[in-house]
Amino acid sequence: MITINNISKSYEKTPALNNISLTVNEGELFGLIGPDGAGKTTLMRILMTLLLPDSGQAYMNGLDVVSDFKKIRHIVGYMPGRFSLYQDLSVEENLSFFATVFGTTVKNNYDLIRDIYYQIEPFKKRRAGKLSGGMKQKLALSCALIHSPKILVLDEPTTGVDAVSRKEFWEMLKKLQKKEITILVSTPYMDEANLCDRVALIQNGRILDVDSPQRITEKFPRKIIRVRSDETYRLINDLRKYEKTESAFAFGQFVHFTGIDDKVEIPELDKYLEKLNHKNVLAEKVEPGIEDVFMSLMKEASPGPSEGGEKKQYNI
């Protein structure tokens, strides 16, 4: 279990975390969802006892991240965002090094990593620096697990990873969760929120919302209409010019439209677009996704530490 109470952290004058409070339950797969610069890594480094908060408290299975840091290091596994293993040691040397540091052996905990490690075992004599991205990721996860941690913290394990490898990685996490490990994972990919039990949406050092992904989208109060026509770019521009538009953004093959209020009806849109000679127009109500919610919450939240103009650019 992870408990975070009113944590704040600034780098010189730049605030990175602003009064964050959060609880991750035992055995939960919890996602920190937010873009670069949201504060995800700072929060994780504080939890990993690698960075001191300016104020607030945090506990890992009841242990204080400041005063109990030595004990915490035995019960947590950490996979940092940047590949941090020894490039000039082989796959098996890295693994046995980390096992030894934690006073255990690869053999002792092999069960836990078997599903992941067997995929890179054929390359166990290869230097870590010579592995492909996907293999490095599997080795890093194996090393983070080799001392059988109670809590696993993964900082953007799927960033820059292709869609197939991302799916496989999440399948591995689901399997680990069954072994009663509490997992905190961060990602900038909004679609991965749906793979978590609960998520915190985080932006500019603030938490926008915490809930299950289902609940987050269910409680979204606005009506979203998805629109398609033969000319996507012109469609976006024309929708933005419409007097009843609050926002119009591309979502895959559709454009998601939110009106100035929820009274804007589909036939009105059809008519407006027909008048502008859009062909094959399709407009229909759609359930919101995590990205819809995130974008809406972003607009509500203050622009944060950056330029005052930041907010302005979102007002379409």
Added chain:
Amino acid sequence: MNTKVKHNNLSPTGENPGRETGPIITVENLVKKFGSFTANDNLTFDVYRGEIFGFLGANGAGKTTALRILCGLSTPTSGEVKVAGFDIYRETEKIKKNIGYMSQKFSLYEDLTVAENIQLYAGIYGISPKKRKAKMTELLKKLELEGAKNKLIAGLPLGWKQKLAFSVAVFHEPKIVFLDEPTGGVDPITRRRFWDMIYEAASNGITVFVTTHYMDEAEYCDRVSIMDAGKIEALDTPAKLKEQYNAKNMDEVFIQIAR
């Protein structure tokens, strides 16, 4: 077919924009080997003038290798490649003058100011000082960055950096701009704002060649190619690919090909 996508006014039909005006990139039987490893295995494809071309593939499929060749940074083992009408073996310097490049990892110099970065790139591409000044004023105004002109890049929010990086990549009005994972890690609004800029560039006639791991972004492209293990396994409009693979979105198409 009611899902065909047309982003620009170059092709009145909407189907395969730019075909009428011919390809801007032609690749025939491109092979690139590193020792015994074949990174690009006999690639053949065209990119049409003014289109947004999505270049997808799993990690290690050979995208970066091909991208480096198209940018004139690496020579093929064999095959014929022409970029903006120039030969990839003999005319790499001419190619470099006619393309723009932006990646998430490397774009602007963090310890130079906004204005200095623009001036640097304008100078590299040989834009005259007079023209440079007028264009810079115009650009800063368009990006609403006039007030941040003398700020260091390091202090700018990521969204601004990316917009500026893209604008710098097309500052010399190249025929083609190569974008290597330009939107990784940015927030969902900034990501869409960025695509607005891509659409705009394409509608001004710049060919956009883009790689991405976001499958929803694949839908924004006119045509998409998907590489796996050094080969191009699929190449068509998103609508046709979805039809061909009986998939409801590009994510499903990608998984079928790359898994």
